[in-house]
Amino acid sequence: MAMKYIEEYRDADLARDLTKRIHRVSKKKLRLMEVCGTHTMSIFRHGIRSVLPDTITLLSGPGCPVCVTAQKDIDAFVEFAKLKDVIVTTFGDLIKVPGSTSSLGKEKAEGADVRIVYSIFDAVHIARENQDKEVVFCGVGFETTIPTIAAGVLMGIEGNLKNFSVYSANKLTPPALAALMETKGVEIDGFILPGHVSVITGTHAYCGTFEKYDIPSVVSGFEPIDILKAILILIEQNEEGRPALVNAYERAVSDEGNVKAKAIMNQVFELCHATWRGIGEIPFSGMGLKKEYQAFDAALKFNMNLPDVLEPKGCECGKILMGLKTPEQCGLYKKKCTPMTPIGPCMVSSEGSCAAFYKYS
């Protein structure tokens, strides 16, 4: 496996040089938000906060798909697991997320057939091998994942699989950024835009948000050098008063994005309203199955339409996702809420900001 793309972007000398420049340029107090959970983890894992000047505060945004999944959707996954002759297939991160009364992990321990998959194609395979059972895939993802889910649905059609369906809790990034900017009390001086998502969407997907709010925005990769560079650009833009939308991840991201992936996504899915945990409903921020693919819609197939429920008392995940609070400002953090006994999803997901705070600081 080629390590070139990892080692080059972890170069210690280059990192020191970027850090020095950040310290030299930074004068104003700035609040910069990394939108993607993978950025959050990389920032903590490489100790990036510890090398930044006091003027810079990094906020973790709503970019971990598990963290923004509404309680009612988690409850739906749990309900599927309780059904007889249903195999629930899911990405591993969802297993421990507590719903109102149970979690997929607890149901699994009780005997439910819950299987962790690394891709929807594994779920399609399981459906093919278990034609006497119903196989439901928990669709939780952003633009990075949605095209693969669409491809899974198309595979289901091709294989004439009548026992396969998808519960779509998928979400889109740009509408969430706009919703954040409209939220009272939210103070953000710049966005570190998600690299993986941008590979699919392309930089152009952020033009609307950027033009409307005139906010410094940089598409960034995930290695420490990438992130330090993005932070430096955001500081420079702020100090010079010249906001811009910059692609600093040119080795992976183009202006148009992955046209083929977007086409498959738009073939199978269409825009719909979506409920984001802690934020509420954001119009046209979700992706639901189009009418012609509704045979694969698990929510319709099993008539699963649960009411949204209040999040656990004291859980500040919503405010943390919007940068209004830090994990340490939540009364449950490290007391009742730990990775072993998570209350909110930000503590469960490996990319959640509370989990990152707990693990690395």
Add this chain to the structure above:
Amino acid sequence: MTEEKVLLDHGSGGKVSHSMFSELILPLFEGPELSKQDDGATLEMGEMRLAFSTDSYVVDPVFFPGGNIGDLAVNGTINDIAMCGAVPKFISVGLILEEGFPIKDLKIILESMAGAARKAGVRIVTGDTKVVPKGKADKIFINTSGIGVIPLHVNVSGANAKPGDVVIISGTLADHGITVLSTREGLKFDSDIKTDSAPLNGMVHSILNSGCDVHVLRDPTRGGLGTTLNEIAVQSGVEIVIDEAALPIRGPVKGTCELLGFDPLYIANEGKLVAFVPEKDATAVLEIIQKNEYGKDAAIIGRVSEKTSGKVFLKTFIGGTRLVDMLTGDQLPRIC
């Protein structure tokens, strides 16, 4: 314990395992040997000190590149005894077999157990075999226990780390865990990684008979180096700082970890030890380890600081610092 049922996490070797041990198991079997929480118990019998240890193996799949559940089970117990500073002598083997398991496979496993014992100079002296109906166990589970003799001059324990100690790892990290993972159904990929499963009693013997001062020996198995260092930091009441750039990790292992989001600090090793030695003896001990056939990639990876936080920190590539916590959540069930 807050959980009502046993979860996979309880077997991770990380935080949840520790809470089960300290809240459920330890209070019921309280005693000075168990309370020390070393890899094995040290038993005082008049003039003689014995090390006694047990371990069960449930690895899935049973066969993997570089080894199988059999040699893994023998080496694992040999290493646990060796980490007490003891010379391993005798081993017991308990087999739990699933009805229908091929005798041909069982023979291969038993042959590699015999081979591993021979290589390490220990004898398998007692055992037991049980068979359960098909579906009531998965192919084969093995328990091994072992006894070793601790030489008079030896005093190593996870509680002996001192400020200023140098931390040495005997070779590359995460090889075993990533090897087993690479053979798992649903995640198969080609690589030339193989398990590092090996007996370390020879290496330990060379270190302890060199005249060098050694405070701690531990094999970072389940839970990985990160968890082992945390255990030592707590047991000794010290703070440990390791250097990311110094950690020896093979390229394919590093690449696989990056791809799948695993941290090599928490992935199991089955043929590595970590040694805490005073600065004055660090180079000598490092050279002894490097001369051993299983220690060629040994490296100094950190130091014990003057602080007493009981925590472990990592100096990152870019010059930052971050906490290395004990493993929370099971990264990979049934890895050993």
